[in-house]
Amino acid sequence: MKKNYWLLFILILVTAVSGYSQTVIDPAVKTPTSFAIIIDSTSYSKAQNAVNAYKGVIEKDNLATYIIIDNWKSPDDVKAFLWKLYNDKKMPLEGAVFIGDIPIPMLRDAQHLSSAFKMDQRRDWTQSSIPSDRFYDDFDLKFDFLKQDEKRPELFYYSLRPDGSQQLNCDIYTGRIRPYDNEKGDKYTQLIAYLQKVVKERTENNTNIIDYLSMGRGHGYNSESKVAWAGEQIALKEQFPFVFSPQGKTKFMDFDSQWPIKEYFIAEVQQPDLDVMIFHHHGDVDMQYLNGYKEGSDPNTSIDNIKRYVREKVRTAIRRGKTKDEAINEYVKSLGIPYAWGEDALDPKVIAEDSLFNLMLDININDIYAMKPNARFIVFDACFNGSFHEPGNVAGGYIFNSGKTIAAQANTVNTVQDKWPDELIGLLSAGLRVGAWNQQVNYLETHIIGDPTFRFRNNTAIDFDITSAIKLKAKDNNFWLKQLNNENVDLKSLALKMLYKNNYQGISDLSKKIYRESPDMIPRTAALFIASKLADNNFIDILKLAHQDNYELIRRFAVEYICKNGSDELIPAFVHSVLWDNTSERVVFKQRNFIDLLDLNKVKTEIERQTSQSPAYHKKEVEEWLSFIDKTDKSIKESMKIITGKDTSVTIKEKRFELLNFRNNPASTRIEQLIQVANDSSENEELRLIAIEALGWFNYSYRKNDIIKGLQPLTLESNKNEALRKEAVKTINRLK
Numbered sequence: 001m002k003k004n005y006w007l008l009f010i011l012i013l014v015t016a017v018s019g020y021s022q023t024v025i026d027p028a029v030k031t032p033t034s035f036a037i038i039i040d041s042t043s044y045s046k047a048q049n050a051v052n053a054y055k056g057v058i059e060k061d062n063l064a065t066y067i068i069i070d071n072w073k074s075p076d077d078v079k080a081f082l083w084k085l086y087n088d089k090k091m092p093l094e095g096a097v098f099i100g101d102i103p104i105p106m107l108r109d110a111q112h113l114s115s116a117f118k119m120d121q122r123r124d125w126t127q128s129s130i131p132s133d134r135f136y137d138d139f140d141l142k143f144d145f146l147k148q149d150e151k152r153p154e155l156f157y158y159s160l161r162p163d164g165s166q167q168l169n170c171d172i173y174t175g176r177i178r179p180y181d182n183e184k185g186d187k188y189t190q191l192i193a194y195l196q197k198v199v200k201e202r203t204e205n206n207t208n209i210i211d212y213l214s215m216g217r218g219h220g221y222n223s224e225s226k227v228a229w230a231g232e233q234i235a236l237k238e239q240f241p242f243v244f245s246p247q248g249k250t251k252f253m254d255f256d257s258q259w260p261i262k263e264y265f266i267a268e269v270q271q272p273d274l275d276v277m278i279f280h281h282h283g284d285v286d287m288q289y290l291n292g293y294k295e296g297s298d299p300n301t302s303i304d305n306i307k308r309y310v311r312e313k314v315r316t317a318i319r320r321g322k323t324k325d326e327a328i329n330e331y332v333k334s335l336g337i338p339y340a341w342g343e344d345a346l347d348p349k350v351i352a353e354d355s356l357f358n359l360m361l362d363i364n365i366n367d368i369y370a371m372k373p374n375a376r377f378i379v380f381d382a383c384f385n386g387s388f389h390e391p392g393n394v395a396g397g398y399i400f401n402s403g404k405t406i407a408a409q410a411n412t413v414n415t416v417q418d419k420w421p422d423e424l425i426g427l428l429s430a431g432l433r434v435g436a437w438n439q440q441v442n443y444l445e446t447h448i449i450g451d452p453t454f455r456f457r458n459n460t461a462i463d464f465d466i467t468s469a470i471k472l473k474a475k476d477n478n479f480w481l482k483q484l485n486n487e488n489v490d491l492k493s494l495a496l497k498m499l500y501k502n503n504y505q506g507i508s509d510l511s512k513k514i515y516r517e518s519p520d521m522i523p524r525t526a527a528l529f530i531a532s533k534l535a536d537n538n539f540i541d542i543l544k545l546a547h548q549d550n551y552e553l554i555r556r557f558a559v560e561y562i563c564k565n566g567s568d569e570l571i572p573a574f575v576h577s578v579l580w581d582n583t584s585e586r587v588v589f590k591q592r593n594f595i596d597l598l599d600l601n602k603v604k605t606e607i608e609r610q611t612s613q614s615p616a617y618h619k620k621e622v623e624e625w626l627s628f629i630d631k632t633d634k635s636i637k638e639s640m641k642i643i644t645g646k647d648t649s650v651t652i653k654e655k656r657f658e659l660l661n662f663r664n665n666p667a668s669t670r671i672e673q674l675i676q677v678a679n680d681s682s683e684n685e686e687l688r689l690i691a692i693e694a695l696g697w698f699n700y701s702y703r704k705n706d707i708i709k710g711l712q713p714l715t716l717e718s719n720k721n722e723a724l725r726k727e728a729v730k731t732i733n734r735l736k
Contacts, residue, residue: 022081025055027064033094033471034064035453036085038078043100044069046188050195051099057199058453061206062465064091075103075156076145079136086139086172094471095173095435097452098133100191102178103156104389105135107444108146110160112696112734113168114444116416118663125149125157131389131412132444137174140165155389162730166696168442169501173435175407175452176388179400184369190400198451201376201404208376209459210275210429213243214251216265218281218290221255222417225585229254231552232422238489238522239426242459255281260291260360262367269373270403275456276428277375280421283382285390286365286397306337308354311345318346368397377434377454378408381421386410386447395449407434407450415445418556418586420525424497426490427466431458436467440497462488470498477504484514492518493526500530512538521551528554532561535700540567547577556587563594564700566668568602575606578625579617592628597667600633636670644673655687662694668701675710678728689727696731704735 023041027034035058037051044051044067051067058065066085072078078098085093106129111117119128126149134141135158142164149155160166179190213236222228233252237244244250251268255261265288269277282289293305310331317327328342344350378398380386385394386408395410423441428434435452455467473479480502483495496514500507507530515527528546531539543565546558559577562570574591581587595603604626611617639658642650662674677683677691692714695707713719714728 022068022070022077025052025067025069027059027066027091028056029059029062029064031059031062031064031091032468034066034085034088034091036082036093036096037065037067037099038072038081038096038102039067039069039099040101041069041071043188043191047192047195050192050199053199054195054451057202061202061453061455063094063453072101072103074145074148075105075135075158078103082136082172083139092471093172094467095175095433095439095452096136097175097177097435098136099177100179100187101154102176104131104154105133105143106130106149106155106157106389107132107135107143108157108159109730110141110444112166113160114413114415115419115446117413117445118660126152126155129157130444131155131387133174133176133447134168134170134442134444137170137172137439138165138168139171140169160730162726162733166730166734168444170439170442173433173439173448173452175435175448175450177399177450178388178396180392180396182369182392184400193402194400194450197402197404198406198454201406202454205404207457208275209242210240210456211243211247211459212249212271212274213240213276213278214253214268214271214274214375215278216253216261216268216280216290217255218261218279218288219255219292220282220289221280223585223589224255225552227552227584228556228586235521235525235551235553236422236426238520239422240429242429255291256295259294262290262360262363265290265363266367266371269375269378269398270371272374272404274375276377276379276425278379278381278422280381283380283385283394285384285387285393288363288380288382288385288394289361290363291361303341306335307341308357310335310337310342311350311354314342314345315351363394365392365394365397368394368401371398371401372403373398373401373405374403376404376406376456377428378405379421379425380408380410381415383411383414386445386449387412388447388449393449399450405450406454407448407452409434409438410447410449411443411445412447413445415443418560418590419443420529420553423526423529424490424494426488426522427494428456429458430460430462430466430488430491431455432466436470440470440494460488462486462491466491466494470494474498475502477502484510489520489522492520492523496523496526496530500533508534508536508538512542515542516545521549521554524549525551525554528557528561532557532700535565535702535704539700540565540569540702543570544573547573548580552584552587555581555584556590559587559590560594561700563590563597564666564698565702566597567702568599571598571602571606572610574598575603575610578607579610579622582618582621594665595629596632596636597665597669599669600629600636604629636667640670640673644676652684652687655684656690659687659690659694663697666694666698666701668698668703671695671698671701671703671707671710675707678711678714678724685721685723688724692724692727692731696734699735708732708735 055065055067108129114130117130121128142161143158144161146157146159179187181187184190242248258264294301314327328339332339380395387393395408398405398408433453433455435448438448480495480498483491511527511530515524518524531542543558543562546554549555562574578591611622642654642658674691674695678688698707711728714724719725
């Protein structure tokens with residue numbers, strides 16, 4: 001039998017598909033869906049045996065796999081081939097992996113599809129574009145090609161068109177396997193070693209279940225809130241009940257549980273039997289930021305921290321042209337410290353000690369190269385850790401390494417802290433492929449680095465292939481309605497999400513019912529997220545309850561949604577949150593950050609009403625809130641005066657800054673002013689475009705229809721300004 005298998009493999013048809021120049025190795029098996037390995041010619045030539053073995057191990061896992069080989073000239077060529085396979089009726093494509101030098105789409109005018117990226121696109125294009133494979137895996141997004149990078153020809157710039165979809169709904173899943181030449185070896189040697197590692201792990205350990213999960217948190221993440229940290233652990237228990245059973249293992253490591261935490265994180269990720277590692281921290285292309293200075297109430301710790309801080313600031317000031325005395329005296333005056341605390345800033349021995357101290361705090365790329373990471377799947381909930389367009393990145397350092405790490409989820413640019421990082425993650429215990437998980441929960445910047453077909457053995461009561469169901473049962477509403485009765489909390493959440501994607505007629509009422517009746521945190525969170533996309537009256541009703549939910553993440557999002565919705569009906573709920581939920585640091589952050597989106601006079605009146613009815617509040621804190629509201633109101637009036645006033649001394653730059661602020665702060669109380677700027681033919685065109693684009697961020701507002709109506713005249717063919725017309729169409733489509 002084995003001899004016949006290899007004979008069949010040798011006889012596999014290698015063809016040039018009609019209309020395409022690519023070389024194609026067809027699947028050796030027939031399965032309900034298929035997968036594609038997209039690889040450049042040189043990588044295939046150098047690693048042919050390893051690539052073929054990788055194909056074989058995927059097919060043994062019941063997934064027919066193509067290998068498509070070419071010297072790929074543009075992302076459009078790759079996408080065209082994926083589209084062809086996707087439309088194959090017999091074995092429709094469910095996913096793909098890009099191995100080696102595959103063109104990298106750099107997306108522009110699509111920042112609303114990211115979680116946090118809002119860089120000025122007038123800056124360098126490499127920095128102000130988002131490297132994203134959503135270009136390949138969401139066929140409803142439409143793009144205009146702009147240019148190929150002259151210095152880095154692997155980068156291709158595209159602009160999101162207004163006439164395509166304005167939200168993500170990926171049709172397939174994808175992953176990146178892109179090695180680099182570095183101290184670990186040349187990229188082809190690393191590619192071979194990685195693929196051999198994948199084949200070995202998936203062959204020898206193909207019955208592995210998730211029974212060991214760890215989570216580590218770095219300093220500064222989620223305001224270092226213990227309430228948020230505890231809430232996530234309780235939620236994970238709902239998602240991974242077996243891991244929390246006597247047969248499973250979990251470990252939670254906060255940045256301040258040991259100081260420095262670095263060596264503990266490094267030791268944990270190398271545990272031989274670790275299945276999933278979730279890293280919550282800040283990050284960069286080559287760094288995992290874990291610790292700040294040592295915390296402590298004793299004087300010596302405080303003095304040492306101040307000295308290190310001042311020494312670093314003095315060195316920076318000297319590099320910028322100040323003398324040593326000028327630099328030190330600045331901090332002597334501002335901090336009231338002795339001159340001697342900064343005097344040794346330029347001492348070579350002290351510089352070396354400070355450098356070693358800083359290296360001790362965080363995990364850098366060299367630390368990663370020295371590891372043997374064994375967590376089979378790693379989630380990097382951090383900025384830039386997955387920047388596969390750069391020559392080396394954190395996620396790549398983990399997978400192109402010895403050990404057993406197969407894949408990671410990571411971000412190419414900055415990412416927001418306040419998201420649902422564990423959405424649907426419990427389905428990995430049901431055998432969901434990691435790529436298919438990422439397909440359901442990604443942003444423009446979020447990618448699988450490594451093998452996207454990797455999965456753990458199903459260890460749940462779910463009795464069907466969840467990955468195949470997502471593909472083959474996608475439009476079957478009866479199937480997904482049935483799954484709402486399943487005990488698995490993440491399957492319920494997925495079912496609700498699939499019904500929303502299918503425009504199920506009763507989705508709004510269903511979301512409200514699930515939120516009100518579910519005893520579990522995860523389905524309630526899913527219901528809140530679906531309701532937020534609809535932003536109707538049921539959304540308002542849910543928010544009246546959600547601000548006091550027992551799950552901190554729901555409360556956190558409820559406060560943000562209340563403010564971004566802007567309905568006066570929700571002001572009592574907001575004020576109750578302010579008075580009642582004042583010890584959850586991240587919730588308080590949301591309260592202060594978004595209060596200016598509400599009618600502040602009505603907020604003040606409601607504070608006075610609620611505090612007059614109950615003595616259970618902190619009087620000093622209420623006074624501080626009232627003072628903060630007055631200052632905020634004054635700032636808003638000054639801002640609106642800049643935007644709509646006729647003061648000729650106000651510069652376009654100043655107006656531009658104020659208008660851009662509405663992307664992060666979509667205040668329903670100021671919609672009329674933005675529409676006024678958008679429709680004012682005497683206004684600067686750039687400012688009109690910014691106002692129109694900013695209105696596209698009001699997707700949670702109870703006044704979305706007012707915006708659509710106000711911008712409708714700009715979409716008419718009679719509008720000869722094509723730039724304004726296209727931006728208005730894009731904003732309206734976003735709001736719809």
